[in-house]
Every structure is written in C-alpha cells, then in structure tokens.
C-alpha cells in the first residue's frame with residue numbers, strides 16, 4: 598500500500614533526455630521523456646493500441662511514438678496520430694502524470710492528478726544556489742522504501758555499522774529530541790565531546806574531541822533533510838544531506854543521496870572525498886544490512902512485532918504520522934466509494 602496524492606522523487610532530471618526512460622513508481626510503470634522543446638512528459642508506460650510499453654518507442658518532436666505500430670502521444674497523454682487513418686478516437690488517450698523538475702530531481706504526483714499541488718513540493722534551496730557545491734547519487738534498492746527511511750532516521754546505527762567510516766561510539770549515549778509538527782517530524786541530537794569518526798576527523802581536520810550536532814526532519818511521503826555540524830571550537834565542518842526514498846514496489850525502492858556544502862568551494866578534492874567516502878563507503882555498509890534485513894523479513898511466513906528501543910523515538914514518531922495518513926487515505930477512499938455508489 599502506498600501513500601497517494603503525494604509528490605515522489607522519480608528520477609534525476611539529468612537522466613531524462615531524448616530517449617524514453619521507464620521507471621516504476623509506487624507500483625505504477627511510467628515512461629518519462631523530454632520533448633524537442635524541453636517539456637517533460639510522464640505517461641503510463643502502456644500504449645492504448647495493444648499495450649506495448651511506450652518506453653520501447655522514441656521521442657518525436659513533442660510526442661512519444663510507440664515502437665510497435667507508431668501511435669503517437671503528447672505530454673498530456675492524448676493520442677495525436679494513428680498511422681493510416683485520419684481521425685483518432687478520444688479513448689486512445691492514456692494516463693499522464695503531473696511532473697515537476699526541482700533541485701535536480703523530477704518529482705511525479707502519484708494519485709489524483711487534479712489534486713496535484715506544487716506548493717507541497719519539498720523545499721530544497723541548496724542545489725543550484727550560488728555559493729554551494731553539491732552532488733546527487735541514485736541507487737536501486739532491493740528492500741522496501743520504509744527500511745531505508747528507518748535506517749536514515751536512526752542515527753544510533755552509525756556507532757556499529759559505520760565504525761570505520763562515520764560512526765562515533767558515544768552516539769547511543771545521547772538520546773535524540775523528537776518533535777512532531779503536523780505531519781513533519783523534527784529530530785535534534787547533540788553529542789558533546791565525542792571522538793570524531795575516521796572520515797569526520799579527516800574532512801574537518803579535527804585532532805581531538807568534537808561536539809556533534811545532527812538536526813534532521815522527515816516529511817511525507819518520504820524525504821529526509823539532515824544538517825550535520827561538527828566543531829571543536831576552532832574548526833567547524835557542516836553540510837546538508839537530502840534523501841528522497843521512493844517505493845518502486847512493496848519490496849524495492851529508489852534511493853537518492855544528495856550532499857550540499859557551503860564550505861571549501863575552491864577545493865575540488867573536498868567534494869570528491871565526501872562523494873567517495875559516502876557514496877562508495879558508508880552507503881554500501883547501509884545497503885548490505887538493509888537488504889539482508891529485507892531478506893529475513895521476506896523469507897519468514899510470520900514474524901513477531903519489532904521491539905523498539907528508546908533510541909528509536911524518531912522512527913516511532915514517523916510511523917505514527919504515517920499510520921494516521923494511511924487511516925485518512927482509507928477513510929477518504931471509502932467515502933469516495935460511497936459517493937460513487939450513491940450517485
């Protein structure tokens with residue numbers, strides 16, 4: 598089950614060129630493409646003629662052409678041409694999805710297209726702004742999106758899983774402060790006078806102990822924005838991490854990790870080092886564990902409920918918000934069903 602009437606990160610904008618790009622979002626196969634004039638199309642990946650995937654076709658001008666018999670569709674999903682006939686029946690139209698380019702991603706609206714509201718898009722001011730450097734990386738995840746989100750919400754795992762990279766052994770001794778405002782969960786954590794992890798010591802040039810501030814938020818459907826600040830009073834290391842995680846299916850996910858910093862703009866090595874350390878180090882530690890966790894869940898016919906620790910307060914808060922959003926969605930759907938039957 599997926600949360601509907603939400604913007605989901607779908608692709609990096611740079612992935613979309615003049616070739617059709619298929620991607621399943623929340624169980625819905627979609628083809629993305631960029632037209633000759635630069636418009637972005639997001640259509641169901643199914644031709645109305647005989648159900649061939651449109652992603653096997655080609656972009657032609659402002660349309661996508663099916664690779665099987667040449668039906669053409671515009672960005673609104675209207676069929677604009679059927680080879681060998683002068684007219685096109687309106688029922689040849691297919692579903693189109695609202696799509697918006699923002700901060701290096703394409704966000705697609707999953708749900709009722711008429712309710713798509715651009716004011717609900719996440720605020721991501723760092724990417725593309727003057728005075729900032731950044732990178733984005735994508736991974737296909739072989740586990741449920743929520744397992745990746747839970748991992749990001751839970752900083753205590755860094756003390757164990759990331760001992761050799763970004764983990765600080767004292768993290769579990771400092772409980773997080775968690776606040777929920779509407780549907781947004783905010784977490785603040787201060788670890789005073791801790792040993793900097795190997796990567797942190799290197800990036801920040803810290804010879805001794807540091808204070809570590811970790812401030813992050815989660816917003817529905819599934820985006821985490823985290824600011825990390827490490828300081829020893831003389832030196833400060835600060836950067837932002839942004840993670841949209843989008844369900845592909847119930848047990849697979851699209852995962853992005855983005856980093857942005859205002860520091861060391863004139864040192865290309867700094868950006869390279871953070872990319873290498875995080876994208877080719879820390880994240881692989883996470884993914885191996887999350888995918889093994891999914892395997893345990895997948896292979897057992899039934900499992901007892903999980904046993905949250907006190908340190909899981911951020912996860913508990915997010916799951917509570919999700920539960921209420923799913924309850925509201927179910928209530929709205931049943932009301933819509935009643936209205937439909939009555940009319």
Ligand code: FES
Pocket residue numbers: 644645646647648649663664665666667668
């Ligand atoms: S299936 Fe697409 S044109 Fe025939």
Ligand SMILES: [Fe+2]
Pocket residue numbers: 748754755758759879883
């Ligand atoms: Fe991690």
